[in-house]
Amino acid sequence: MFKLLQVSSPALSLLDWIVLLIYGAGMLGIGWYYQRKNKTKEEYLLGGRKMKSTSVGISLFATLLSTLSYLTYPGEMIQHGPIIFAGSLAFPLVYFIVGWWIIPAIMKTGVTSAYEILEQKLGLSVRLLGTVMFLSLRLLWMATIIYVTVDVALYSVIQFNKAYVPLIAALLTVVTIIYTTMGGLKAVVVTDIIQSAIFLGGALLSVMVVCWHFGSVSAIIPEQWPQHWNTFKIGFDPLQRTTMANAMLSVLVWYVCTNGSDQIAVQRYLATPDVKAARRSFKIALMSDVFASTLLALVGLSMLAYFTNNSSLLNGKPIVNQADTLFPRFILIGLPAGVSGLVIAGLLAAAMSSLSSGLNSVSSVVSEDLISRFRKNARKEDALRQIKRLSLVTGIVILLLSFIIARVQGNLLDVIMKVVNLFVAPLFVLFFMALFVPFATKRGTFLGGILAVGIAVAIAFWEMGGITVLWIMPVSLMIGVVGAMCFSVIDRSIKRRLPV
DSSP states (O other), X not given: OOOTTOOSSOOOOHHHHHHHHHHHHHHHHHHHHXXXXXXXXXXXXXXXXXXXXXXXXXXXXXXXXXXXXXXXXXXXXXXXXXXXXXXXXXXXXXXXXXXXXXXXHHHTTOOSSTTHHHHHHHOHHHHHHHHHHHHHHHHHHHHHXXXXXXXXXXXXXXXXXXXXXXXHHHHHHHHXXXXXXXXXXXXXXXXXXXXXXHHHHXXXXXXXXXHHHHTSSGXXXXXXXXXXXXXXXXXXXXXXXXXXXXXXXXXXXXXXXXXXXXXXXXXXXXXXXXXXXXXXXXXXXXXXXXXXXXXXXXXXXXXXXXXXXXXGGGTTSOGGGGGGGHHHHHHHHHSOTTHHXXXXXXXXXXXXXHHHHHHHHHHHHIIIIIIHHHOTTOOGGGHHHHHHHHHHHHHHHHHHHHHHHTTSOSOHHHHIIIIIXXXXXXXXXXXXXXXXXXXXXXXXXXXXXXXXXXXXHHHHHHOGGGOOGXXXXXXXXXXXXXXXXXXXXXXXXXXXXXXX
16 A cells, blocks of 8 residues: 555656646746735735735644754754754744734834834834844855755655756745735745645654554654763753753744744734734744644654664664755655655745745835835835835845755754844843833944844853853843843933933
């Protein structure tokens, strides 16, 4: 029934390629359909502010659970064990902080770009700093997605010549650009829902196949703690890579910072009619994330069990050195023809859902925060066309950046923490000061944001104080906020002493 032992010269079948082509054509078709429905810039960027909370919640979940998470979670389970998944225990606190504190503060502003809030509260310089941080964050994020999808996932599955990496990356980017620029946020949300079903279905099927292979579900659970897994610890420890408290703190900070300052999240909340609908969207996104994290943890256990019992497939290399590539490799050697193509489409789906949302949000920010802000005489009828051009330019930039990401050391989780999440906490420092600190000043907030970036870079690339990657966001957030408050107090004190 399943081709679990057919491992000689694995290759995609004709049926697999047909499935992949149908998937790509379907995404383009959705973009073409919604192209006819977008008549204004607001419809393109925010779906007319009338989108359903369920659709928005699933879209937010699909966007943030990209190919990075799809491969990182199983790889992290294989290499370091289940401790990282304890981060989900922080979700009730995340829901309270984001749903009842951050979302209401954002929704009452009525802005299109999140970074308009910064100028309203603290001035143009802080808005521009926030814009630069967001663009850096999401451009690096999308570049990493392209790198991981092509150079790690697809290469593990298809084994093509490395010389074709740029061509395949360009093709993936172009297809995403086309349906995103055609359909806007409505097309992004619809494709995100479809893509969520595909990549979660692929993960579930992989777990089922391995369990069927061994004859039971319990067979994928290790009988004893593997020697290469991290020792289980509960408390906080900045010098320990993974403890339960470290994982919970990292998840808490990431969700609060992302949902409180990232245009990708803020844009979706603004696309809903009111605070209640926005909060419901976030709840759906969190619930979907719990299900996906649990499922991907099971995928990691399944891959560990399968490749440990079929060690000949490891080509003589330790399993910990191949942790991030085992799941995509299993897709090819362990699933039936046609199904392999569908799950590979799931890998592409996870990447494209994130890329499409990233392109849409980056274009929105550049249009609102840079072009519209400094070109007051721009004609309104050209706004929609301008945003579509921006999506194209953004696609080219992230394609070029993706070729640099391969130089970053570490497994996929390390790469994400060092590159993708580098600006997450510093960006939220600006919003925290703007929304919740009455005595914040423009200069103090600006300096606090720069300080937070410096701390994040020092920990990520110079291992400041031996602090591990999971503490990059918490430490940079804490130092950034405290620094911004201190700078603001000093700034106000200096201004009071200056003659009027």
